[in-house]
Amino acid sequence: MNKVILLKNRPKGRPSPQDFEFTEEEKSQIKEGEILLKTKYVSVDPYLRGRMRDEKSYIAPFEVGKPLESGIIAEVVESNNKNFEKGDFVNGMLQWKQFQTSNGNGLNKVDSKKAPLKAYLGVLGLTGMTAYLGLEKIGKLEKGETLLVSGAAGAVGSVVGQIGKIKGCRVVGIAGSEEKIDRIQEKFGFDDAINYKTTKEMKKAIAEACPDGVDVYYDNVGGEILDAALQNMNKYGRIINCGAISLYNKTETPTGPRVETTLIKNSILMQGFTVRDFVKDFGPAQKQLAAWMEQDKLNYMETVVEGFENIPQAFIDLFDGKNKGKMIVMV
Amino acid sequence: MNKVILLKNRPKGRPSPQDFEFTEEEKSQIKEGEILLKTKYVSVDPYLRGRMRDEKSYIAPFEVGKPLESGIIAEVVESNNKNFEKGDFVNGMLQWKQFQTSNGNGLNKVDSKKAPLKAYLGVLGLTGMTAYLGLEKIGKLEKGETLLVSGAAGAVGSVVGQIGKIKGCRVVGIAGSEEKIDRIQEKFGFDDAINYKTTKEMKKAIAEACPDGVDVYYDNVGGEILDAALQNMNKYGRIINCGAISLYNKTETPTGPRVETTLIKNSILMQGFTVRDFVKDFGPAQKQLAAWMEQDKLNYMETVVEGFENIPQAFIDLFDGKNKGKMIVMV
Numbered sequence: 001m002n003k004v005i006l007l008k009n010r011p012k013g014r015p016s017p018q019d020f021e022f023t024e025e026e027k028s029q030i031k032e033g034e035i036l037l038k039t040k041y042v043s044v045d046p047y048l049r050g051r052m053r054d055e056k057s058y059i060a061p062f063e064v065g066k067p068l069e070s071g072i073i074a075e076v077v078e079s080n081n082k083n084f085e086k087g088d089f090v091n092g093m094l095q096w097k098q099f100q101t102s103n104g105n106g107l108n109k110v111d112s113k114k115a116p117l118k119a120y121l122g123v124l125g126l127t128g129m130t131a132y133l134g135l136e137k138i139g140k141l142e143k144g145e146t147l148l149v150s151g152a153a154g155a156v157g158s159v160v161g162q163i164g165k166i167k168g169c170r171v172v173g174i175a176g177s178e179e180k181i182d183r184i185q186e187k188f189g190f191d192d193a194i195n196y197k198t199t200k201e202m203k204k205a206i207a208e209a210c211p212d213g214v215d216v217y218y219d220n221v222g223g224e225i226l227d228a229a230l231q232n233m234n235k236y237g238r239i240i241n242c243g244a245i246s247l248y249n250k251t252e253t254p255t256g257p258r259v260e261t262t263l264i265k266n267s268i269l270m271q272g273f274t275v276r277d278f279v280k281d282f283g284p285a286q287k288q289l290a291a292w293m294e295q296d297k298l299n300y301m302e303t304v305v306e307g308f309e310n311i312p313q314a315f316i317d318l319f320d321g322k323n324k325g326k327m328i329v330m331v
Numbered sequence: 332m333n334k335v336i337l338l339k340n341r342p343k344g345r346p347s348p349q350d351f352e353f354t355e356e357e358k359s360q361i362k363e364g365e366i367l368l369k370t371k372y373v374s375v376d377p378y379l380r381g382r383m384r385d386e387k388s389y390i391a392p393f394e395v396g397k398p399l400e401s402g403i404i405a406e407v408v409e410s411n412n413k414n415f416e417k418g419d420f421v422n423g424m425l426q427w428k429q430f431q432t433s434n435g436n437g438l439n440k441v442d443s444k445k446a447p448l449k450a451y452l453g454v455l456g457l458t459g460m461t462a463y464l465g466l467e468k469i470g471k472l473e474k475g476e477t478l479l480v481s482g483a484a485g486a487v488g489s490v491v492g493q494i495g496k497i498k499g500c501r502v503v504g505i506a507g508s509e510e511k512i513d514r515i516q517e518k519f520g521f522d523d524a525i526n527y528k529t530t531k532e533m534k535k536a537i538a539e540a541c542p543d544g545v546d547v548y549y550d551n552v553g554g555e556i557l558d559a560a561l562q563n564m565n566k567y568g569r570i571i572n573c574g575a576i577s578l579y580n581k582t583e584t585p586t587g588p589r590v591e592t593t594l595i596k597n598s599i600l601m602q603g604f605t606v607r608d609f610v611k612d613f614g615p616a617q618k619q620l621a622a623w624m625e626q627d628k629l630n631y632m633e634t635v636v637e638g639f640e641n642i643p644q645a646f647i648d649l650f651d652g653k654n655k656g657k658m659i660v661m662v
Contacts, residue, residue: 050596057596222591236608244591258585260553260575263603265381265388270601272594277567 002027003308005096007062010052014249014319019052020068020312028101036078037090037100039308042329043071043121044315045155047274049248059276067095071126073110073117074100084109091120096311098331115293122155122326123293123300129285130275131159131218134240136285137278138271139216143168146210148229151220152193153180155300155326156242159289160218161190162298169216172209174202174225176321183324187299202228213237221246223254230262239270249319301325333358334639336427338393341383345580345650350383351399351643359432366415368405368431370639373660374452375401375646376486378605380579390607398426402457404441404448405431415440422451427642429662446624453486453657454624454631460616461606462490462549465571467616468609469602470547474499477541479560482551483524484511486631486657487573490620491549492521493629500547503540505556507652514655518630533559544568552577554585561593570601580650632656 001024008021030036048070051062062068072094076084081104084090092107094100110120122128135141147164151157152173161184164171173184173193181193192209199205206214206228213234219226222244233239247254262268278285292298303323305314308331318327332355339352361367379401382393393399403425407415412435415421423438425431441451453459466472478495482488483504492515495502504515504524512524523540530536537545537559544565550557553575564570578585593599609616623629634654636645639662649658 050592055596219591222589226591241591241594244589244595247589247592254589255586256589258553258575258578258587259590259601260550260557260572260603261381261578263572263601264575264605265386266603267605267608268603270590270594272591272597272599274595274598277598 001025003098004067005311006066007052007064007068010054010064011049011249013251015049015052015312015316017312017316022309025097027099030078030080030101033081034101034103035076035081035084037074037094037102038077039072039074039094039096039098039100039331040089041073041118041121042096042311042331043125043127044311044318044327044329045070045127046243046245046248046318048315049319059274067097069093069095071121073120089117091125098308115290118302118304118326118328118330119293119300121328122302123159123298124286124289126275127155127326128159128289128298129278129282130242131156131163132285132289133275133278133281134218134242134273135160135163135216137281138240138269138273139218139238141167141169141216145215146170146172146212146234147216147218148172148174148206148210148214148232149190149218149220150174150225150229151243151245152184152188152190153324154220155323157218157220158184158188158300158325159298162188163292165189166292166297170210170212172206174221180321183301187301196225203231206232216240218242219244223247223256227257230259230268233262233266233268235266237266237268239268241270241272242274245319303327305329307331332356333428333430335398335429336639336642337397338383338395338399341385341395342380342580344582346380346383346643346647348643348647353640356428358430361409361411361432364412365432365434366407366412367409368421368425368433369408370403370405370425370427370429370431370662371420372404372449372452373401373427373642373662374403374456374458375642375649375658375660376458377574377576377579377649379646380650390605398428400424400426402452404451420448422456429639446621449633449635449657449659449661450624450631452659453633454490454629455617455620457606458486458657459490459620459629460609460613461573462487463494463616463620464606464609464612465549465573465604466491466494466547468612469571469600469604470549470569472498472500472547476546477501477503477543477565478547478549479503479505479537479541479545479563480521480549480551481505481556481560482574482576483515483519483521484655485551486654488549488551489515489519489631489656490629493519494623496520497623497628501541501543503537505552511652514632518632527556534562537563547571549573550575554578554587558588561590561599564593564597564599566597568597568599570599572601572603573605576650634658636660638662
């Protein structure tokens, strides 16, 4: 029998274990052209919370009573498809099942000799490319500028900051614990860091950490931290709206200070962004990230949880910041 | 004696006649290299309200007790500068004085034979270029797309919509009276128009007028109309934040629904913008606008108020929408 995790209810506010349902199905037989995949590593990411809402977005919402899905590294255990051999490892958007069949569409083979398999869900995967392509395509970050990053100790934020340092920028991170503040400076080499949980006046704290103002703000959190960043943006500043984890669990439409006059005064850009907007740039992005990895210029951290049955809780824990870096479940 | 208009107080909320002071000074004598200018036409524009605040912005704030300034067409009445002759007309940022001296820096000669002098303050001046460059450089409007414009009967909005039609787009305008709604459809050729003063559900009204969604929103007003537009933006939609007249007279920081999750969901761009960001493109922009004028593709309207002493009131009237198209004072 094959274990499967379904969306039981659309979460109200913070997701809870009751929003997920474990079920079993018979293992499918593969047909001509198909492969049988065994799940090895499952990526859990904040953006999945958005897909649990019944709302039009860049990606179709999950359906209640149907399996959830996310980025997964799987092993090919049987193959009727000439492009895949038994023993290959693949990366793709796959369902939260122990085993599943696929015709191979949308799957990329990954090489376990070049990098640890898990890295393909993180720094060499969508996470790393989200950091790199957001900075390149929207931030257009240039040497000597000041880069501010929220969610700075997280999977995306930590890569964003390190790329900023590689590019010769002043990099300031925002995170929510002293341990994270230390980590982003010591392990990831940020120039300065702000603990938003112990800082009363974020606007002032950002101004002090960024004496030349902020040229690029890479935002993973939204909400009041975004408001404070906006008040510190330089003329022609760019804000990469990558995530808004502070708002994902809100049940009412959140309000805040209006942005339009601030944008006009300093010709500021805000651009919503998902890495899927730049699929055609994935090749060069992966190549650049892999090169920096080889040159030891990119550190990363992972929190690895073990066990298929712990996937929902690992996801829920993201909203308490329990992960250090990329959150991955090893099956 | 030479009449001058000073900023007496920084307005609180809506500007009032008491915020302006009329004074007189002796007419200056011109020195070597200088010219004496006689003010002919004065442009009054909503953005001047922003300069009356003591806030850092794209342009220095006005000083209390000092003369105000705006775009002005003036006649050269004396010249000690080899680049200008008596009888020339010039366009530039000049002070609200009947006469003033200048060394010629920042002034452009205008040709009264090619177009009426007033047109250089409107469709062929900063107003027309604001419309054109915002659409070109930020909106990147393409044939077949849907363009939504607020302040659509105004000086900038009416040109924006006409350029949209020239480019082969569906163009929908938003304005605040039945007369304006008729005007933008009949005189300016918009496909549809919405009277926001008589419409209860703007979000729904925009959805109905834009059955394929909105690709580019050219915003001159901000506030709740921007909120409604945001809810109708297509994937990869672009919002040109050119003005926020609905907020300029607010005394407290205005609040509204947060934008970040909406931006992320559909990879939407918001870009604050002032025409001065594109000074290097003024030449080609003016050429294109003049060509369209010659081909009878651009209509425009002006409200011309007579008398130097009426400049402040003409400015104040902008906030009641009393102008039809570009508001100009003829001295």
